[in-house]
Amino acid sequence: MSEAPENPLAKGLERLPVHPTVLVIFGATGDLAKRKLLPALYNLAHEGALPERFHLIGVSRREKAHEDFAAEAAEAIRSFSRREPDEKVLEALLAEAKYVPGTFDDESVYRGLKEQLDAFDEAAGQPLNRAFYLSTAPEFFPVIVEALGNEELTKAAGEREVRVIIEKPFGTTLAEAQDLNQRVLSVLDESQVFRIDHYLGKETVQNMLAFRFANSMFEPLFNRNFIDNVQITASEDIGIGTRAGYYDHAGALRDLVQNHMLQLLTLLCMEPPVDFSADEVRSEKVKVLHSIRPPHRDATFRARYGPGTAAGEDVPGYLQEDGVPADSHTETYAALRLHVENWRWAGVPFYLRTGKRLARKVTEIAVTFKPVPHLAFGSEGSVGVKPNQLIFTMQPNEGVSMSLGAKIPGTRMRIRPVNMEFLYGTAFMSQSPEAYERLIMDAMRGDATLFTRNDEVEAQWRIIDPVVRRWEDEAETLVEYPSGSQGPPEANELLLGDDEWRAI
Numbered sequence: 001m002s003e004a005p006e007n008p009l010a011k012g013l014e015r016l017p018v019h020p021t022v023l024v025i026f027g028a029t030g031d032l033a034k035r036k037l038l039p040a041l042y043n044l045a046h047e048g049a050l051p052e053r054f055h056l057i058g059v060s061r062r063e064k065a066h067e068d069f070a071a072e073a074a075e076a077i078r079s080f081s082r083r084e085p086d087e088k089v090l091e092a093l094l095a096e097a098k099y100v101p102g103t104f105d106d107e108s109v110y111r112g113l114k115e116q117l118d119a120f121d122e123a124a125g126q127p128l129n130r131a132f133y134l135s136t137a138p139e140f141f142p143v144i145v146e147a148l149g150n151e152e153l154t155k156a157a158g159e160r161e162v163r164v165i166i167e168k169p170f171g172t173t174l175a176e177a178q179d180l181n182q183r184v185l186s187v188l189d190e191s192q193v194f195r196i197d198h199y200l201g202k203e204t205v206q207n208m209l210a211f212r213f214a215n216s217m218f219e220p221l222f223n224r225n226f227i228d229n230v231q232i233t234a235s236e237d238i239g240i241g242t243r244a245g246y247y248d249h250a251g252a253l254r255d256l257v258q259n260h261m262l263q264l265l266t267l268l269c270m271e272p273p274v275d276f277s278a279d280e281v282r283s284e285k286v287k288v289l290h291s292i293r294p295p296h297r298d299a300t301f302r303a304r305y306g307p308g309t310a311a312g313e314d315v316p317g318y319l320q321e322d323g324v325p326a327d328s329h330t331e332t333y334a335a336l337r338l339h340v341e342n343w344r345w346a347g348v349p350f351y352l353r354t355g356k357r358l359a360r361k362v363t364e365i366a367v368t369f370k371p372v373p374h375l376a377f378g379s380e381g382s383v384g385v386k387p388n389q390l391i392f393t394m395q396p397n398e399g400v401s402m403s404l405g406a407k408i409p410g411t412r413m414r415i416r417p418v419n420m421e422f423l424y425g426t427a428f429m430s431q432s433p434e435a436y437e438r439l440i441m442d443a444m445r446g447d448a449t450l451f452t453r454n455d456e457v458e459a460q461w462r463i464i465d466p467v468v469r470r471w472e473d474e475a476e477t478l479v480e481y482p483s484g485s486q487g488p489p490e491a492n493e494l495l496l497g498d499d500e501w502r503a504i
């Protein structure tokens with residue numbers, strides 16, 4: 001029997017093995033670690049996806065014994081895991097977990113960490129891979145990377161690979177992102193750096209690539225000749241909760257548009273990559289970002305939530321939230337009109353909007369096709385004809401739907417839109433993994449496809465930075481929308497022609 005020929009296009013899709021690894025979480029007692037990272041590790045352990053030799057080390061400020069760290073981590077997993085934990089798996093995952101206390105600027109922390117890492121190597125009889133996860137406030141990212149470098153913890157030794165996973169936000173301006181890249185890359189090679197954008201770990205976001213590049217029927221339509229406009233929505237019903245300290249410095253534009261929403265846009269607009277290796281995919285995404293100019297003032301809009309209702313309860317406005325300064329000028333809603341100025345997309349408006357305390361949590365991309373050139377059904381027959389839409393829903397009902405014009409049953413010729421739907425839940429009958437499960441595994445494997453490259457993050461900032469600066473300079477009173485509403489009607493002004501925002 002002849003062997004199947006090697007398929008060069010499969011490059012990047014074959015699963016790299018996960019070598020024995022020590023994962024070090026800086027900020028291991030923080031909110032993200034408790035709600036997302038530790039539960040993700042548990043679920044990977046439950047599925048047998050972690051390497052046989054896997055160790056966890058937590059590093060944070062407060063003093064505590066190894067056993068106390070392990071007990072708190074177990075409690076966090078019991079509270080936040082997507083599946084009820086099996087106590088045996090939990091015990092095996094955390095039995096040897098270590099904890100290193102101290103402040104991130106203290107050299108002795110890194111010496112203590114080195115001792116633990118060396119002890120794991122010695123017990124294994126081989127140099128183990130190291131993955132350092134920086135789940136800390138962004139000001140510590142360069143501090144930690146430089147300290148790891150000084151202690152020679154970032155060097156590969158023999159078979160060992162060393163990788164550093166960096167949380168968001170990656171800078172709060174273009175200049176900061178450039179400075180951070182420069183500092184990080186003075187210690188590490190780009191191939192060792194994994195900048196997280198958790199949207200890329202979502203199944204439905206990756207499904208956009210499958211949908212576009214595994215089906216021949218849509219790709220010929222994905223261009224300016226057939227598409228009228230694209231709307232990307234990331235609405236949330238929650239407020240800022242206890243995150244005023246972070247959010248009041250960030251605002252909606254930096255928090256969601258600069259990263260997650262631009263990622264959705266690049267995946268929708270990119271050219272087919274030669275293969276699915278990290279650099280081929282990311283280079284195509286960067287080309288899209290380079291085609292987008294910062295939007296003009298009349299193509300941007302911001303607002304902030306006022307008092308209203310959420311889940312039937314009265315809720316305060318943004319200015320009344322704990323920790324928000326009375327003179328805050330931070331937006332909780334941002335809308336932009338962008339253009340991707342290349343052969344495929346020139347002339348197609350891309351509308352992006354995000355907001356907290358809106359009517360519902362929805363993350364979706366709605367692609368609206370051009371209307372048919374001529375309607376032959378007379379005025380009564382044609383009244384219900386609407387342009388086709390293709391909707392990618394990331395949350396809450398993950399799937400893809402397509403609206404088509406269909407004849408209403410009866411003796412007359414009348415048309416109305418109907419939906420064809422693919423829903424993840426019913427098609428695959430399985431629960432999707434959390435984004436962090438996929439991303440932690442990929443980083444441990446050294447697969448950077450779903451992580452943001454240095455030039456990519458800077459290209460994102462080049463689009464957003466001028467808007468951030470303009471908004472900081474303009475002191476006009478922010479428009480308020482009631483909590484629980486569809487958002488500010490003034491945001492309609494950036495839509496072109498007869499375009500309308502979809503209902504949230």
Ligand SMILES: NC(=O)C1=CN([C@@H]2O[C@H](COP(=O)(O)OP(=O)(O)OC[C@H]3O[C@@H](n4cnc5c(N)ncnc54)[C@H](OP(=O)(O)O)[C@@H]3O)[C@@H](O)[C@H]2O)C=CC1
Pocket residue numbers: 026027028029030031032033059060061062102103104105134135136137138167168169
């Ligand atoms: N929370 C979330 O939902 C999300 C968070 N992120 C990002 O993840 C990162 C972490 O966020 P989050 O977990 O919410 O932050 P938290 O404030 O909840 O946690 C911070 C962690 O860092 C430790 N820490 C703080 N200061 C020091 C210091 N000087 N020296 C040593 N340890 C210190 C804390 O230790 P101790 O407890 O001992 O004080 C704690 O473990 C941030 O970059 C954030 O932007 C990204 C997406 C979502």
Ligand SMILES: O=C1O[C@H](COP(=O)(O)O)[C@@H](O)[C@H](O)[C@H]1O
Pocket residue numbers: 236255256363
């Ligand atoms: O990064 C962030 O994302 C969340 C929304 O993430 P999702 O996976 O629930 O869609 C957002 O609430 C938060 O403000 C932001 O920092």
